[in-house]
Amino acid sequence: MKQIDGGITAPQGFSASGIAAGIKKKKKDLALLVSSCPAVVAGAFTTNVVKAAPVVWDQKIVASGKPVRAILVNSGNANACTGSQGYLDTQAMASVSAQAIGCASQEVLVCSTGVIGLPMPMQKVETGIAQCACSLASSPQAAEDAAQAICTTDTFSKVVAVELEIDGKPVRIAGMAKGSGMIHPNMATMLSFITTDAAIEAPLLQSLLGSTIIDSYNMISVDGDTSTNDTVLVLANGCSGSPVIKSGTPQEKLFTEAFLFVHTALAKLIVKDGEGAGKFIEVRVQGAASTQDARTMARSVVSSSLVKAAFFGADANWGRILCAMGYSGASFNPEGVSIRYESANGAVHVVDKGVPIAFDEALAKHVLQAKSISVFADLAEGTGKATAWGCDLTYDYVKINGDYRS
Numbered sequence: 049m050k051q052i053d054g055g056i057t058a059p060q061g062f063s064a065s066g067i068a069a070g071i072k073k074k075k076k077d078l079a080l081l082v083s084s085c086p087a088v089v090a091g092a093f094t095t096n097v098v099k100a101a102p103v104v105w106d107q108k109i110v111a112s113g114k115p116v117r118a119i120l121v122n123s124g125n126a127n128a129c130t131g132s133q134g135y136l137d138t139q140a141m142a143s144v145s146a147q148a149i150g151c152a153s154q155e156v157l158v159c160s161t162g163v164i165g166l167p168m169p170m171q172k173v174e175t176g177i178a179q180c181a182c183s184l185a186s187s188p189q190a191a192e193d194a195a196q197a198i199c200t201t202d203t204f205s206k207v208v209a210v211e212l213e214i215d216g217k218p219v220r221i222a223g224m225a226k227g228s229g230m231i232h233p234n235m236a237t238m239l240s241f242i243t244t245d246a247a248i249e250a251p252l253l254q255s256l257l258g259s260t261i262i263d264s265y266n267m268i269s270v271d272g273d274t275s276t277n278d279t280v281l282v283l284a285n286g287c288s289g290s291p292v293i294k295s296g297t298p299q300e301k302l303f304t305e306a307f308l309f310v311h312t313a314l315a316k317l318i319v320k321d322g323e324g325a326g327k328f329i330e331v332r333v334q335g336a337a338s339t340q341d342a343r344t345m346a347r348s349v350v351s352s353s354l355v356k357a358a359f360f361g362a363d364a365n366w367g368r369i370l371c372a373m374g375y376s377g378a379s380f381n382p383e384g385v386s387i388r389y390e391s392a393n394g395a396v397h398v399v400d401k402g403v404p405i406a407f408d409e410a411l412a413k414h415v416l417q418a419k420s421i422s423v424f425a426d427l428a429e430g431t432g433k434a435t436a437w438g439c440d441l442t443y444d445y446v447k448i449n450g451d452y453r454s
Contacts, residue, residue: 049210049302049306050210050211052210052211053209054188054222055188055192055195055207055209055222055224056081056191056207056223056241056243057185057186057187057188057190057191058191058209058222059243059285059288060245060287061287062082062083062186062222062245062283062285063185063190064079064081064082064185064186064190064194065079065179065180065190065193066078066080066190066192066195066196067193067197068197069172069173069175069176069179071123071124071162071173072123072162075196076199077124077197078120078121078177078179078180078197079120079122079180079193079194079195079197080118080119080120080121080145080149080180080184080194081118081120081241083116083118086116086155086285087115087116087117087284087285087286088250088253088283088284088286089157089253089281089282090110090253090256090281091106091110091281091282092280093107093278093279093280094276094277094278096276099128100126100128100129100276100277101127101128101134101135101160102127102158102160102277102279103277105138105142105158106157106159106281109154110157110254110281113251114154116156116157116283117155118146118155118157119157119158119159119241119281120141120142120156120177120180121160121161121198121239121241122159122161122162122176123161123162123198124161124162124163125160125163125169126161126162126165126166126276126277127160127168128160128164128165128276129276130165130168133167134167134168137167139153140170140174141158142154143156144173144177144178145158145181148181149181159198159279160277161200161226161239162200191207191222191224192205192207194224195207195224198224202226203321204321205224206225206226206227206314206317206318207222208222208223208313208317209310210306210310212302212303213302214290214293214299215290215299217288219244219245219288220244220245220288221243221244221246221303222242222244223310223311224240225238225240225317226240227318227321238318239277239280240265240279240280240281242280242282242283242310243282243283243285244282244283244285245284245285245290246290246293247284247290247291247292248284248286248303249292252293252294252295252300255295256300256304257280257282259304260308260311263308264308264312264314264315265280265314265315265318266347267315267343267346267347267350267437268315268316268318268319268350268438269319269347269350269351269437280311315437316328316437319437319438320439322439325439325442326419326439327359327360327418327420327421327439327440328419328420328421328437328439329350329359329422329437329439329440330420330422330423330435330436331350331422331423331436331437331438332434332435333425333427334424334427334432334433335428335430335433336378336430337379337380337427338430339432341378341380342434343434343436344378345372345373345376345378345425345434346434346435346436347376347436348372348373348375348376348378349372349373349376349423349438350436350437351438352369352371353441354368354372355372356439356440356441357441359416359440360440360442362416364396364398364409364416366387366399369423370387370399373385373425380427380429381402381427381429383401384428384429385399385401385425386399386400386424386428387423387426388423388424389412389415389421389423389424390421390422391415391421391422392420393414393415393417394414395415396411396415398412
């Protein structure tokens, strides 16, 4: 596997566009992604009881098991908590897109992100869809335009593409995502779109998506809020000409490794762009009684506001880390826990098997002043291990969200 350029249109048979339709002020806000032939689809969605209209629409399409042709995405308006009109608007967005590219409306998935509780400006959206359809291209620039158009408070677009070989045929997997705030996935607080020219059947693709989100999107946290619009969609159109990937084969293993890499890379980019964030935090828990316990504890640490605030202040307040592990719900012996911090500025051990270590406070502060920091927690109880990613909590987060709507 190797990383390549090209963004979401790197796999064969995909085109995209991104334009400014006027939903937001002077920024791209409408993207269209199209497969030249029907594509197998898999999806994962928010567990929030309050679901945006596009989520409900997409869930029905994915559940049908039928191929799709396109994904339409708007930013600036979440189309959530908008009643029956919100669903009618979603249907209209799918219908107008379908007419523009020549397919059925049930072959068009729709995603929205932005402010909750506002009606969709449908005249602008429908005009914008026509512009998107006319601008479709497979170029890297078209892919970047689409990646920019799905952003809200993001400060940069998030894209990744890889190429692997399956039975002598080059196969590509690419992704683009948006997410900066309202990030605390329980599948998953963001939008992520994956394309591949691999040939794979829908049940296996859905199974692989379900298993890969556990250790990618579901292991990140910015602010502890699980959104109404969380969606991950995967389109596989088979245009590479490679054999159909079957379960339990070496080909499936190769594909899964690359598939997980793409999702994990996008997940990390999301937390690196956390609203107001200044530091990227990686928490590795090892030696847990089970993998699930390790996941639970790692997620709890990166989700703690007190832990995040300590990282902002470069304060080696390891008690907050142990505390977050303790209330996570996982079972462990705190007297067996060892903790250390590492960064490009060095490393410092703060706890050894439950016993505090007298450490150099100046060194610890220097280690925690780095932009990327790793925390290692070793429980010495078993073989369970997991990694979670997060960011610090800054004054800017409050500034950004204090007047997000107004």
